Structures are given as C-alpha cells and as structure tokens.
Amino acid sequence: MLYDRQNKTIKTNRLLLRLFDKSDAEAVTNLCNNYNIFINTLYLPYPYTLHHALTWIEHHYDNFIAGKAYEFAVTDKETGEIYGAVALSHNHSFHQGEIGYWIGEAYWGNGFATEAAQAIVQFAFEEKNYHKVFARYFASNPASGRVLQKIGMQQEGVLRDHVMKENRFEDLVYYGILKNEMEAIT
Template sequence: MIYNKTETIIETNRLLLRLFKESDAPEIAKLCNNYNIYKNTLYLPYPYSTEDALLWIKNHLANFKEDKSYEFAITDKITGELYGAIALTNNQKFKNGEIAYWMGEEYWGNGYATEAAKAVVDFAFIEKQYHKVFARYFASNLASGRILEKIGMRKEGVLRNHVLKENKYIDLVYYGILKSEANLLN
C-alpha cells in the first residue's frame, strides 16, 4: 500500500483507491442498481439512481478533510475502470473505525475487495494511527466474511436479529483487528 497524501490516493498492486468525482455518478448508479448488491448492504437504496450517487458523493471531500470518514472509489490501476467503493469511518475518541465496501457484481471473485480492504486497513493503522478496525456484514453474505478473514480480521460476535431488511430481521456478524495484530505493509 502506497498512500499519496497530496492526491489522496492509495495504490496497491492492481488498484488505485481515489476520492469519488461527480463524473463517477452514472457508473456508480449502473453498478449499484443491482438487487444482489442491495440485499447485502445496510444503507444502499434500491432502485439506485444517478441522483442517489450524486447525493452520496456530495460530502465525501469535506468528510475526508475533517477526518470524519474516507470514501474511496476502487478503480483499476491501469484503465481507471470503477469496480466499487470502500469506506473507513473515524471514531477519533476511541482511535478506531469501521470499513464497509461494495463491489459491482461483474467484478466479484477477482480479489479486488480483499486487496482494497487490506489497503484501507493499512491506511487506518499507518496513516491514521488507529488502534482497531472493525467491519460487520449480514450473516447471509458469507463472501464478505471470507474477505475479512483474508485480511486478518477475527470474528468478534454476532448481533442476532439486529437489523430489519425487507421485512426480515437479519443477524449482523462483527469482525475486528487490532493494530498489534495486523501484518502491515510498508
């Protein structure tokens, strides 16, 4: 993971994580207007429109500058193609944060989410000096759990019937990693 603070870009072997631009909105809408993504995300609306994307992007830069949250577009390092998104929240009081991500369905199974998640965890520990990073996912989304395990997170617990989605209560599975446990890339 290489972080370019001036350009707010994280570079990995295959990916460039950058801030979203308004010009990304049509592609975001195309990727997110997908029931298979919606059913595995907590806050994503469905159907998803370009206007939804523009509203979502609106405060990203201000939140980044104020160290509230860091929303990155997951893009191909060579072509710039948009694959998905990954975010890191910042709880300054406790020096921890949550990662959350979504990936366009056509890009599932290529390891992009794992590569992006590892880079953002490294960013949290190296650049932001977090003590802990955690994530949560719907118990039905086993692929998300595998991503978290691959980046070194450990299961911390299950909040049973914690959220209501499509008139059904769903368990949320929590994973976390401490800075002292992380295999940091320098």
C-alpha cells in the same frame, strides 16, 4: 499499499483507490442499481438512482479533509475503471473506525474487495494511527466474511436478528483487528 497524501490516493498491486468525483455518479449508479448488491448492504437504497449517487458523493471530499470518513472509489490501476467502493469511518474519541465496501457484481470473485479492504486497513493503522478497525456483515452474505478473514480480522460477535432487510431479520456478524495484530501479519 502506497498512500499518496497530495493526491489522496492509495495504490495496491492492481488497484488505485481515489476519492470519488461527481463525474463518477453515472458509473456508481450503474453498479449500485443492482438488487444483489442492495440485499447485501445495510444502507444502499434500491432502486439506485443518479440522484442517490450524486448525494452520496457530494460530501466525500469535505469528510476526508475533516477526518470524519475516508471514502474511496475502487478502480483499476491501469484503466481507471470503477469496480466499487471502500470506506473507513473515523471515531476520534476511540481511535478506531469501521470499514465498509461494495464491489459491482460483474467484478465479484476477482479479489478486489479483499485487496481494497487490506489497503484501507493499512491506511487506518499506518496513516491515521487507529488502534482498531472493525467491520460487520449480514450472516446471509458469507463472501463478505471471507474478505474479512483474509485480511486478518477475527470474529468478535454476532448480533442476532439485529436489522430488518427485505421483511426479514438479519444477523450482523462483527469482525475486528487491532493495530498490533496487523503489524504481526504484515
């Protein structure tokens, strides 16, 4: 992972994580207006419109500058094609934050979520000096759990029937990693 402070980008082997721009809204809409992404995310609306994308992107830069949240487009390092998004919240009081990610269905199974999640966790520890990073996913989406396992996170608990999605209750599975644990695996 290589973080460029000036351009606010993160480079990995295959990816460039960069801030979203309003010009990305159409691509985001095309990727997110997908029931299979909606069903596996906590807050994504469906159907997903251009207005949703523009509203979502609108405050990314200000949140980044203020240190509230870091939301990156997951793009191909060579072509710039948008594959999805990865984000990191920042709880200043507790020196920790939550990661979240989604990848467009056409790009599933290529390891992009794992590569982006690994990079954002490194960013949290190396650049922002977090003590802990955590994530949560629906138990009905084990692929998301495999991403977290691959980046060294450990399961910390399950909140049973914690949220309702599509008229059914979902368990939320929590994973976390501490800075010293990350240092031990890198």
